[in-house]
Amino acid sequence: MPSRRRALLKVIILGDSGYVNKKFSNQYKATIGADFLTKEVQFEDRLFTLQIWDTAGQERFQSLGVAFYRGADCCVLVYDVNVMKSFDNLNNWREEFLIQASPSDPENFPFVVIGNKIDVDGGNSRVVSEKKARAWCASKGNIPYFETSAKEGTNVEDAFQVIAKNALKSGEEEEIYLPDTVDVASSSQQRSTGCEC
Amino acid sequence: MMISNGIEDEEKWLAEGIAGIQHNAFYLHRALDANNLREALKFSAQLLSELRTSRLSPHKYYELYMRAFDELRRLEMFFKDEDRHGCSVVDLYELVQHAGNILPRLYLLCTVGSVYIKSKEAPAKDVLKDLVEMCRAVQHPIRGLFLRSYLAQVSRDKLPDIGSEYEGEGDTVMDAVEFVLQNFTEMNKLWVRMQHQGPLREKEKLEKERNELRDLVGKNLHVLSQIEGVDLEIYRDTVLPRVLEQIVNCKDELAQYYLMDCIIQVFPDEYHLQTLEILLGACPQLQPTVDLKTVLSQLMERLSNYASSSPELLPEFLQVEAFSKLSNAIGKVIEAQADMPIVGAITLYVSLLTFTLRVHPDRLDYVDQVLGACVKKLSGKPKLEDSKATKQVVALLSAPLDKYDDIVTALTLSNYPRVMDHLDAGTNKVMAMVIIRSIMKNKTCVSTSDKVEVLFELIKGLIKDLEGISTDELDEEDFNEEQNSVACLMHMLYNDDPEEMLQIICTVWKHIKAGGPKRLPFTVPPLVFSALKLVRRLQGQDGDVAGEEVPATPKKIFQLLNQIIEALSVVPSPELALRLYLQCAEAANDCDLEPVAYEFFTQAFVLYEEEVADSKAQVTAIHLIIGTLQRMNVFGVENRDTLTHKATGYSAKLLKKPDQCRAVYACSHLFWVDDQDGIKDGERVLLCLKRSLRIANAAQQMANVTRGSSGPLTLFVEILNKYLYFFEKGNPQITSSVIQGLIELIKTEMQSDSTTANHASDAFFTSTLRYIQFQKQKGGAMGEKYDPIKL
């Protein structure tokens, strides 16, 4: 029944993100903890539900760690084309993700890289060139690359199409689980301690 | 051991929990694939039972929770599809309530609830209200917090917000707000209560765990900020007061600090600006240990970023009186938190100042006000010793300099020097260097003596010994760097008006003369040159204008210069003083002030005779004297004779023969100045040259005695070149036959001493002869003059 299972795709957004919100807001409103949203995308005549996990950019609002990486079908690395450091951080984000999410085939795990905020100052304050970004993506196994402006809505939908496509192609399979013949249900009942709830 | 066991145990419990979830998930998937609702409910409830554990730390519990969360997403997809299970969502909502344990039951209820809202078969607000009430049943903090955070997560996109598809009739935004506020309040209570659980000895561990859970609570504020319908009015009248009420009343330091931080970060700047009074009003009511300086600094930083994002915002800041509100609040917080260390208070003022400089750069009165508040806080206390606190004061004092690129503006702030007075001597110097660097970097011209007065008062730590530190204790390199900076600074003090400029010089002198023997050699020369520059500007003006009133005259400046340089001879630094006297003499010459120039020479000679003892220093000094004297044209015959006589006398008395010889032939120039009406005393030139020849001979003989061979003939060749110079200049005393004689002399000497061939002097001689040959061949008047000389 893989077709039904694949209807739900889990996507993690890392880095300088801030554009999965339904409506773009110019004013900064920090994300706290992992922000979970769903987005329906149409792809090859089928409807998919993207389960999108946006992360808090400010580290102090990520107090519980990154357990939500697990089971991801695609990871989107976002940087701000106007801030060199956000680009330099991509490598860390990628490595950290591979360690924490430990996908079964890290070499071929689907990433997508997005250079965001291309609208700022009419592109004049840009410090990371498209060429440089594309070169990095190529060196990491041809990661698809997009340049977007969440503010102007440029390219955002295209990016999500590719995100869905790659998540779908992702080789990520369920962890193979075969139950013991013993019924652990009753023992697990005993393990719970304390109150009735 | 204890700890490692604890961690191992936890790993084991987590592994067991995961195994339990995986096991049940396996059967759950089978049930979902078979569209078997009953089995699906059974296994999902069993799966969720794993979340009933009390043995995991928040991090580990979160891992378990996430696994359950992922499974619930599939279940939710299944619930949504009525065709697959044949049960209406209303019935489902009833059905899941039969699950045995409360916790699994509520997770299932929330999951169905989310589908229920999506189906729109009941108003979102009713379902949400029901769910948030039901969750009260779980009072265990970690379990309760995660359950409620699950509720927050699944309801996040189903709130009856305006513009949302779940928007109902009437004022439904308020329902959304009420729902989130209620969940927030309950979560905060669970979170705060957690600290009272468990034995006292585990307090530290408990605090750490509580801290890890904070984002679950803060998340609600993020959700509130994302509700479209929360406009400024709702925020100001409902959201903010209710959130603050909960924060103040919980009386918990951790919660208060964290939630204030959240409010500032999640809500937009515009709201903060319009509700400053409410937000700031809560601050003094918080626990006295809450780190409000960080909270307020962050608020001010946000607001200043906001202000600088668009110039159109400034009127809003003025209209809401942002500065005075912040300033008041800071005052109240400092008052309320009596135990706040001084560094905390100053950090707050630094933030306020940064805010002021960014938002109201034109309001110097605000800036001074902040500094004044800081002085008030510092006064009556001993000088700061806490290094963190002094660092903050340096930051405070540096901020205006960075902003205005112009110390002059800072100099007008009356409280600026008062803050500096509270610094210890070391920090005072650090600050003084900051000030000087700022002036140099921005090439700021300090143009009045009043400002110079204030400036030197500010940097007095570099100018003289302050109590507590004497110059002996200082690192020499640092000291030199500091004093060089002061020296550079003097070039930045300038006014076009000679009167004011003289005032500036006098002011500087007043300050630096107390600098002591180590500083004066650094500080006097630039001041002297600054004064001489002024003299040059006034040059041509008559120095002898009658009456006392006439202010800046060269004569007056020379008097001052005399005093200034004299201070150096006390240091003692005679060589430097001598140079400066000669500089002054030359300037006086150009001003046509013979007595003044003569006086400076006299001073230089006195120093030479009495203070310059080192033979090398003497050689340098004598050449300086000769050079300067040669350029003087102000002297009458008598004065000039006296001075040249002395100079030649000193020359002949130098310690080493070669030095004597060179100084004496240099003196020949004192009698032959190439200018139109310069002195041209050929006879005395010849006397000098002859004398130097005699000395060269004597040097040669001495070398013979000591080394058994005559030394190099360099000196003779040098003298020969002097002869050629005066020969060409038409000195009648220097004839071709005199030159011929000298050439022959050198040639014989060379042949007589072939053993010690000296390449340098040989080459020198050869090229001199080649020069003569060249002049001969050139023809014309010069060729004719050279013709009699035979090589």
Ligand SMILES: Nc1nc2c(ncn2[C@@H]2O[C@H](COP(=O)(O)OP(=O)(O)O)[C@@H](O)[C@H]2O)c(=O)[nH]1
């Ligand atoms: N000009 C511009 N601003 C953007 C764009 N995308 C996001 N932003 C701004 O960047 C900020 C997003 O912050 P975010 O990354 O969500 O912060 P975090 O939640 O703390 O990680 C918001 O203030 C957005 O207005 C864009 O494409 N153009």
Ligand SMILES: [Mg+2]
């Ligand atoms: Mg964000």
